Amino acid sequence: MGEADKVSVQLGLIEAHEQTIGKIFSDSYGFEIPPYQRPYAWEEEQATELLTDLLEAMDNTEISGGVYFLGSVVLIKSPADPKSLVVDGQQRLTTLTILISVLRDLTLNEEVRINRRSFVFQRANPDSGTVDRYRLLLRSQDRAFFSKFIQIPDATSELPDPTKLQGSQQRIAENASYFRRQLMKMEEERRNKLVAFIIQRCYVVAVAVPTPESARRIFRVLNARGLDLTATDILKADLLDRAGHTRELDLASRWEAIEQRLGRDKMVELFGHIRMIFERDKPRVALEDGFPTYVKPFKGDADLFMTDFLEPLAEAYSLLSNRQLLRNRFGLDAYRAVQSLDRVDNKDWVPAAILCLWKMQDGGLIAKFLIDLERLTYLLFCIRAEVNVRISRNVDVMDIIDPRPEKPVPMFGLDLSEAEQFQFLDALSGPLYTKTRVCKPVLLRLDEALSSGGATYDDIVSIEHVLPQTVNEGSDWAQLFPVEQERKEWTHRLANLVLLTRRLNTKASNWDFDRKKTQYFASEDGSSPFPLTQAVLQTPTWNLQFLKDRQRTLIQALGKLWKLEVSLLDRADDFRSKPLSATKLVEIEEGTWLSDTLRALKELGGKAFLPDLYVKVEQVRLDAKRSLPANYQAIVRKILEENSEDSDAHRKRHSLFRNADKGKGLWIVA
Known part of the structure; x- marks a missing residue:
């Protein structure tokens, strides 16, 4: 890494500077966590790893070269302005601030302790044009807490009980307590050595871009390379950026209220379910790419999306987990149905349940729907129907609740045919x-x-x-x-x-x-x-x-x-004795000619002439990046005939297709 010489690389509008922590926590930067960022999440495990790594690098200069690299931070920052919105690097900057604050408060020498405050707090200086401010401003929800218990001098001497806190504030208090316990075991000389090592010999690469759009592109690249970001972090950044500064704080607060109520993992699951409600097909691209494409309201007015879609859909999703409220609203049978649904090994039923709670108003009809949804789900579950069958059937259910103008009314939804009931009973x-x-x-x-x-x-x-x-x-x-x-x-x-x-x-x-x-x-x-x-x-x-x-x-x-x-x-x-019909729950391997032909015919409304079907199969195969040999039309004809009961070539396994007009080549889903 070399000495403290600054290394700069300018790539268009992107500037990358190698900086010491002393330079990072100086008047050159005024860090602020923007509202779209997720809350501080590092736990004691990550804090332990950081402190251990710092001490090992400090003690083993032969191996480390006497320096330690903390990775990169991505900032929205103009070259002449110290204000730096943190796109990536919040967890490290916050944890370093906690560590330096604890070291500051444990310092015995009063003069040295005052000097060390400068790495946490910037004093106003009229000569240089600086104002009083903390080096790092957390999100508005945590800012006052962080100031009171970390950044104010001697704040870490009286930390709150972490068990009485939750979320990011609990993580902050836990990590500060951990650092105090460990650092109090050290001699003052060793703590002084650690401060000097962090300030002088620890480096980050500060990547600065002048616009939110550029920062968001970097944000996506870092996410693709394995950064600990979720798809909803990216979608949140997109939404808040389009909302504009005046609405950003309010929308961020409402978003985080949903995320806090659900939890981060459930928030991602919710967005996956919302995409299914709108897309109604097996997802084929990453959530952060597919959601803006298929959930059209997301790309419209940000307030409208939050008020009319995200908040009510999140409320419906939360209700599925609130068993007591479910029971009070819809009765014991519906409550037991949802409790039972939660035990199956997939969540393909959830989008239909959310859609029901969102769209339907009559409590009695909702209760009946949830009870019938459990029956359908357990049919699919007990016969071990494969994922494409499960998705297709649940899409039919959603099409009945909320019909799509361009799609025909499904033949099957929550109702079970006699053959399906037999399959269910036979499995049981x-x-x-x-x-x-x-x-x-x-x-x-x-x-x-x-x-x-x-x-x-x-x-x-x-x-x-x-x-x-x-x-x-x-x-x-x-x-x-x-x-x-x-x-x-x-x-x-x-x-x-x-x-x-x-x-x-x-x-x-x-x-x-x-x-x-x-x-x-x-x-x-x-x-x-x-x-x-x-x-x-x-x-x-x-x-x-x-x-x-x-x-x-x-x-x-x-x-x-x-x-x-x-x-x-x-x-x-x-x-x-009867071959299974396509309307029954046939297990078909995804990616085969059979599945692609069936999919193409269904996308054409369940009925098509051969020339149109050939074109559609070609599109399905190419979209999925599967091979398309020159004789693919002959392959499609063979698939149709081998899986048609009224064909001499029928293989007596499935009866998925029927030739409705042999003279004209009109094929339908059986």
Whole structure:
């Protein structure tokens, strides 16, 4: 890195200067965190790493060369003006200010302590034209707190209890407390050495651009290279920049109120859901790029977007997590439906739920929608429908709530056909335990349905088999279930599974039935909090006939819960003999000729002549950057015929397409 000589590179409007921390915290710069920046977020872990790195670089001059590089900071700054809006570097500048302030307050020599204040506070000087101000001004929400507990002399001597704070202020207090604990262990001489090392031998590259537009471009580049920024940070910067200075603070405050209520990760998820509500297709570009493209109101008036879209959509999203409010507004059944939805392993249902809460006004209709949405979601969940099928079906649901003029009314939304109900029941009736992600959510939902309303569930809920997975020869279980094939058929099915409020005990799994239910399944008072398990405790024996009866009872309970016609299971041969239609939940691998042909035909409204379909398939393939051989039209025709029941080339797997007019080549989605 060399000595303290300044290295400058000017690239058009961008200036990059290598500066010492002493120069950074001088009259040359007046740092200010703009409203669009996220709150201070460094935790004690990052503060520890910084202090450790500084001490190691200071102590190991042979390795470090006696210097330490702190990376770059990106600023909006005119060459002749010290005012510097921090685009990137807030976390480091804030943490360094905390560290220097603690070192200042621990300084024993009064004169030295006064001198060290200059790295935190700029004194007014009429001769040089400077005014009283802190070297670093945090966002308006944290500015007074930072001044009171960090920047004012001796402020770090009386820090507030971090456990009584939250968010950025909690992080500030925690890191200041950590630095004090560590630095108080050092001798004064070592602390003085550390201050000198930070001020004289630590460097940053200050990248200054004169306009917000240029800074935002750098902001995006840094994000693409792995900087700890989220897509919503970039979108926030874009929105506030377009809002103008007079509205910037108000909009930033409202944005951050939403982010604080949801949390940063949930804020990003919300924006993903909002994009799905507007785009209604599988996302194919990054959120920060796709959101402005598809969410048209975002590019319009910033106030209008905040008032009419972001705030009400965030309110709807928050309501999904506020179970008590959900229950009060929409009743116990809707509350349980949303609680159950949260247990599935995807969030494809969330945009439709948000749209419902945003658009619909009638509480009774909202409750019915949420209950029916749970049924559809669990159908997709239990049959393990792949992501494109899930997205497509939920898009249909949204198109029914909020129709798009350019799109036909979907044939299927929340309603389930007989074939779909059979698929659902068939999945529930089979070896449910082998579907590891599905089993516990279904059992918990079933147990809720069997309860009187007081059942509660936490993370310490495990699933156990009554008839054990491994049966030893000569055991009571071998006598009760002597046929191995019957054991295999029933071991993992719904009737043989119970819920426990304890970790699994592999030794207890093979106990005989009486011992197992009294010493393993039951709690100290001889009962179980789970109705599903309590019924087992009240059973005198466990045999094949009881399993069959219990299976029938439980499937009927799920059928009642999800409004499924259980008698469809008696027609299993009828349903299994028919090829699955495209309107049913066929699992199709994304990126194949089959998926692209089906997608193209659906985008043409579900019906198209071959020449138009060829053009659309070509567009789909090229947009996805997939190969397009010269004979692609022949490939499309083959795909259509092999997946059409009325074609001689039908492969008897799917019936996705139908040739509506063989003379004219009119194809439709079956």
